[in-house]
Every structure is written in C-alpha cells, then in structure tokens.
Amino acid sequence: MANELNKDQSQTHDLRSAIELLKSTPGEYVETNVEVDPRAELSGVYRYVGAGGTCERPTRKNGPVMMFNKIKGFDDISVIIGLNGSRKRVGQFLNCEPERLGHLLKDSVQNPIAPVEVSADKAVCQEVVHLATDANFDLRKLLPAPTNTEEDAGPYITMGLCYASDPETHESDITIHRLCVQSRDELSMWLTPGRHIDAFRMKAEEAGKPLPISISIGVDPAIEIAACFEPPTTPLGFDELSVAGALRGHAVEMVKCKTINERAIAHAEIVIEGELLPNVRVREDQNTDSGKAMPEFPGYTGEAKEALPVIKVKAVTHRHNPIWRTTVGPGEEHVNMAGIPTEASILDMVNRAMPGKLLNVFAHSAGGGKLLAVMQFKKFAPVDEGRQRQAALLAFSAFPELKHVILVDEDVDIFDSDDVLWAMQTRYQGDVDTVFIPGVRCHPLDPSQTPEYSPSILQTGMSCKTIYDCTVPFHLKSHFERSKFKEVDVKRFLPDFE
Template sequence: MRDFLREEAQTTLTEPVDPRFELPALAVQDESQPTVFERVEAYPDVRAVANTLGSRELIGRALGVEAEDIVDRMGSAMDDPLAVEETADPAFEHVASEPTIDEYVPIPIFYDEHERQYFASSVVIAEDPETGVQNASFHRMMFESDNRLVMRLVERHLHDIYSRTEGGLDVAIVMGVHPAVELAAATSFAPEQNELALANRLLDGDLATAAVDGIEVPADAEIVMRATITDERAEEGPFVDLSRTWDRTRQQPVVTVENLYMRPDPYARIIVPGRTEHAHLMGIPQEPRIYRIVENTVPTVENVVLTPGGCSWLHGVVQLEKRSEGDPKNAGMAALAGHPSMKKVTVVDSDVDPADSDAVEWATATRMQPDEDITVIENAKGSSLDPSQDYDRGTLAKWIVDATVPGDRDRDDFAEVTVPGAEEIDLAEYQ
C-alpha cells in the first residue's frame, strides 16, 4: 500500500481526528484520491488512510492500466493467476497477545443511531484443511469487547471451510495492503485457487508473503491479527451496507484474537461502509464475470460497469457495438443472468462511456423511447440488499433499458456535437 501511496496525489490531514464520526466524515469529503490522516486521537503511533480505491482511475493505476481496461485486466489475471513464490521478512512485528484491540487500533464508529464499531477493511485469510489451498476474502468485523470481534460470515468459500473445521478455524485478519490485493480478496474466485495468486498476477509477480503461524499473508501488511473463528455466536449488526441503508442484525460467529502484529508506524486502513470504496470492492470484481457471459451472447460487447449510483451492485451498464436490433435485449438478459443481484441494465453504444453517469443519462434521454425500449421482467429473484423488494415473496422486478441508436435511423442524427479543440486546450497557457 505504501508503494502505491508514494505514487499518488493525496489529501493529507495533519490535525488530530476522532475515529468516532469525525474521521469517516472527513474521509467522504473527497473520495477521488487517497486521504491520509497523520494524527488519530488517542493513537499517537497510528496513522489512517482511506480512499485508495476511491475512483476507477485510481483502480486502473493500481492495476497498471487505463480505467476503461479494468475489466480486461481483472479477467486476464483471473484466467492466469501466478502462485506466490517470493517470501520476505515481515514489515510488521508482534505487539500484543490477547489484546484489547481498540487500545492498539482505531475502530471507527461510522454512523449514529446504532453506533457500532466496525472494521470494514478486514481481509480474512484461511487454509482449507482438505486441499491446503488458502482463501482470502473480505468480511466485516464488529468490535464486541477486549479481543473479541463478531464477523459477518456470508455463505461462500470461507463459510464452507469453517463448516468443515471442528473446534474453530484459525485465520489471519489482514488490513492495509496494496489495492490489487484488496481487489483480489474481493473477487469470487474458484475454490481451488488462491486469491493471493490472483493478486500476484495483478502485481506482475511482485507480491511477497510472510508466514504468520502457518498462514501466508502479504509481507508488507500494516496490521495482522492471528485469530480463531469460534463456534460461539453473538449478535452482529446492524450495519450500513451497499444500499446505504441499515442492514438487519444476525447471530454470527465470534472471533477471538490471540496475537496482534503491526508495523512500527502503521496505517489503519479505513473503508467507509456504503460509500464509494465499498461499492468498488463489491462491484468491480463482478464485472469480468458479467462481461464473459454477455460476450457468449453478444460477441461485440466492449465493456461492463456496475454503477456507483446503483450501489455498484444493483444497476449496470453494458457497452457494445450494435449489429442488429436484438443485440441490446440479448445483452441485457445475459447481464442479468451473469449477476442475479442486478435489477437494471442499461445498454449503450460504443461512443458512450459506461462509467460516465452523465453520458449514460444523455444516451437514455436522446436514444430511448420508454414504450419501445424498456423490457420489464416481473417476479424475479434479486438481491437481499435491495430494500424495495417484496420481502414476503423474496421477489422484485428487473428491467433492461435499450439506450442505443435505433437501427432504422441515421447515426449521425444521434452523434454528440463537441466544441472543436476543447479537449486539447491547456488552460494554464492562458493564465
């Protein structure tokens, strides 16, 4: 993470900030570039950083590509992960056993009303006892007391490993790593694959690991907790999720932290729940999978974006070169199948940037007629994160919006007219 920060412009705040409300409020003032907090109240030896994944441009630079090439970069890395062979002495050191966690690490209170303390940047690494393959995945952690956390354990790969392990599952909880490692951990990868190998490919083989009691973790991590996911349950939540509304409470596993490791001058990695980084980590790893499924139906697909305004989960945009009138509808249906949580797909032409919400709205305004270009699919299964669904039936409606140029019309009539030379002008030369 530090290597990435050294290359990026950032907002640096030098006044002390309170992790209760003040730090997250400052973090969301400008999410387009990293925000570094040099002083955190009550933690004289800890800094904090937010927004390293705050924009698609930032993410592209973290992956070494332009923003429009993120899907290709992620997809090719998923096809060809690179096993981590480089080991290094860890940058972190042991600081406490059975720690009272919030005495060492700031745990923000992001939202009022329920005032829960949460780690939202926590990557959990565990080894499958049957295959020996490690899994890395994001799981939010609610601070309960002392060395106890309560973990939201969604029924995916880590849950499967945990369910096959008696007497608790040993894990490493890692925070403060390169953005490529975070993106890899957020990816729904095949169970036989190690997400750190995906991260290593995204970093062109430059990821080094260190062993912490038998679990390999990034050697340059800022904070590592060696812990056990126990069989004990406690109330977890409510939590502000992607929809920026309160999620419900659940009985979830208690995690006990046996050992805490930190760098001598650590950054506490802060991700504000429900905001842009949270959305990017949820949505961007899904885009290559959606792209491939759409490509099987409409080979001329060019890009797929899950939009921040749609929580990077519920709304998406498909960009394609339309060759027949049926292409947009087919592409929309394939996209909905590829990401069943999505409820709206807008299909646009090649000249419309799918990541630019204004451009997509412009295409919708100028190229779409509601009575002809909207397809509604009723009584479909959607996302549990959508508060507007019919919870009794567990269903909702989905829709496809064809915002492409009508096939029987002259494309020149729908082209955006631009001011000649406007993009080439450097205003500094006129000042």
C-alpha cells in the same frame, strides 16, 4: 488478452509505496495532524473530503486520499482512507487507463500468478507481536477501528482482507467482510450467502473444529481490488491472490501466522490472527443495543444481525508505526473495489458467448458497484438485434447480485451519467424497451426487496431484475446519428487545456 496485463507494477508493492506514488501526484493526497476521534468523527470528515458514492449529500466524488496522523486514544498509529476512492487512482496504481480497468481485471483472471510463501524475517507485518494471552491485550486499545456513524453497533474493521482455507481440500480464499469488534479478543463476522469462507466455516463447524483465519489490513491496492471477485468468475477453490499477482506483475508474498495454522499477507501493515469458533454466535449490537450495524454500499445503515459467527483472536502483529486502513461504507471506494471486478466478470462471460459485441461495462456508482451496470453494446448487422438483451441476461448470470442493466450504443460514454440518461431519453420507450425478470435473488442489503414493498416479492432478498434497452433498433441507426463537430487541436488555442 495477455497484452492487457500490467507486467511490472513495482511502483506499488505495498500500502506505503502506494502512498508515496500519490504524494507525487498533485491533488491526490492530503493529511492532517489535528487529533480526530475514530468514533464517527473520522468518517464524518471524509464524507465531505472525498467519500462520494451513495453517501449522504453533500459529499465529494473523486476527492483525495486522506491520512489522519493523530488518532484520539491511540499512539504511534495513523489512519488512511479513500485509497481506491477514484477510478483514476485505481488506474494509476494498476498502470491502466481508468476506462480499461474491467478489461485488465478480466485478463488477470485468465493469467493468474499464484502467491508464494516467505520466511518470517522477510515479513514486515510481524515486526511487532501482541499475543491475546497477555493480560493487557485488548483489541479496542490496540486498533483504531472507527465507526462510520454514532449509531453503529461498534467499531468496525471495514478493510480487513480475510484469508482462510478449506479444511478438506486446503484451497484458500480471500475476501473483505464486515467485522465488528465485540470484546478484548472477539470479532463478529457477517458473511453474505454464497461466500467461500462461509463454506469453509461450515465444513469446519460440521466437524466441530474452529477455522483458522487471518485478517490482513493495509495492503497494496491490487490485492484490495482482486479480493472482491466473486463466483462464477472465481469459483470455489480459486485463490483471488493469484489475480492480484497478475495485476501486480509478480506474486503476492505470504507468511505463516504466529499462532494459527494459516498464512497472512507479508507486507500488510497489521494482521489479526484468529479462529472462527464452531457453534458460537453473537448478537452484532450486543454492546450498543442500537439495532443498527453500519452504513453499507446502498447508502443505508444495515440492521444488526441477531446471530453472527465469532472470531476468537489469538494475536495481532504489525509493522512499526503501522497505518490503519479504513473506508466509508457507502463511499466510492466500494464502487471501485466491488464494481471493477463486476465489470470484468460481465465482460468475460458475454465475450465468451458473443465475441467483440460488448465493448465495455461500467458498474455504476449509484448502485454501489453492484446493483447497476451500464453496458456498451455494438450491433454490426441486422442479426445482432436482440443480442444486446441476451448480453444483459448473461450479465445477471455473471454477477448474480446485479439488479438493473442499462444497454447503450457504442457512441454513448458509459462513464458519463448525463450521456447515459440522454440515451434513455431519446432511444428508449418504456413499453417496448423494458424487460422485467421478477422473483430472482439479488443482494440482501437492498432495502426495497421486501414483501411489504411489492406484492410480487415473496420473501426478503428477492427482486425484480430489469433491463432498460436504450439502444437504437439496427434498422433505424441512420436516424439516430449524433451531430458531428469539426475535429480541432484545442491546445493551439489553450496550451494548458486537459
């Protein structure tokens, strides 16, 4: 519904205004002037401070955003990490209750505000320009792209908003991809199957032409979240920046790039301009021979790819004293950026099929926001029995990379894992409440999806999707009522209680 939408998100119109908002909120922001090495050390620090997610333990969930003001080997540039690392912060940025974020994003897709173009004099992202034709141009010296671990294939751009357009229809798409710095002016780009920019790249390659692409780094959180929508919610030709516009309450401003025929986000801290070259491939770990890429959302380090498309960089533009934006691959940031759009997609598809029955969805942290969804379903009448499983099937269609669904009743807090597991212990019998769907494509980064792991898997990338129905059969509802406690005003006894 339109009334779910945030009509004025003026408090956070770029990265710097988002930071100022956090500084005014106790416990949400920390910074350090101690020099940090971007190679493994920076991510190593934040693992303890607030990475969360599927990161190696010990880590801290819902820790503060952290700003590193002194980066080894780089002057006049700082690095910020963890911006979207707590659901509470995302809710603060989008002026929405954390548990309603999926509903807000669903509504934003239905009420898009298209991006607009502004003149170069209004684009702070172009205050400073570095051309690749300059003799001293070197991405490795310009940009403090970190490595998450000491065995990464190289420095990675983990929060680059990649923007490109269909060479035939000129429809545009924005997404976040794994980008590894390979040389002074080259990046490798891993595109998981089905991504729209890859479709654009293949069209250009078939015509023997490069695909212009801009990479905007350091933007406001609404754009980072909206960029993570996937089909079928945002089909080919749907510009996710229009979703960000709805979330912000006003259009995202774009600017023409300096060296390529494409646009970039005008308020970005840093923009990389380049072209995806036709028929050029590079081994991802050519500079390290580590065999590893970087830590990914399931909590494991991905294998380096043998042959990835190459972006030939033409220029880097940025604000004065720019702020580099990065994230820890398996951290809670990925959960929120990927997971909240996943929730919106599931809510949209199920509500269209059976309005009012799916109350909420949580793309759980344990699945990195992609592999596991907890769905809160309400049965109103005997005829609703079984529809909860239909809702789960629709969830797999709404988000094809989803692996597991846990169904719970309306009295279970889907954001409280203890409550979800309680429902599984008391409202679930494995032999009658488990539904297996073998032989289906899932996410390629799940390491258990190999024939070596299970004989039911014919080829890598296939999976057995599973529904865990932890809802009470409707005719037994009266036997599963939770103990009722007296409603009291706790603040009468503890005035500072929250």
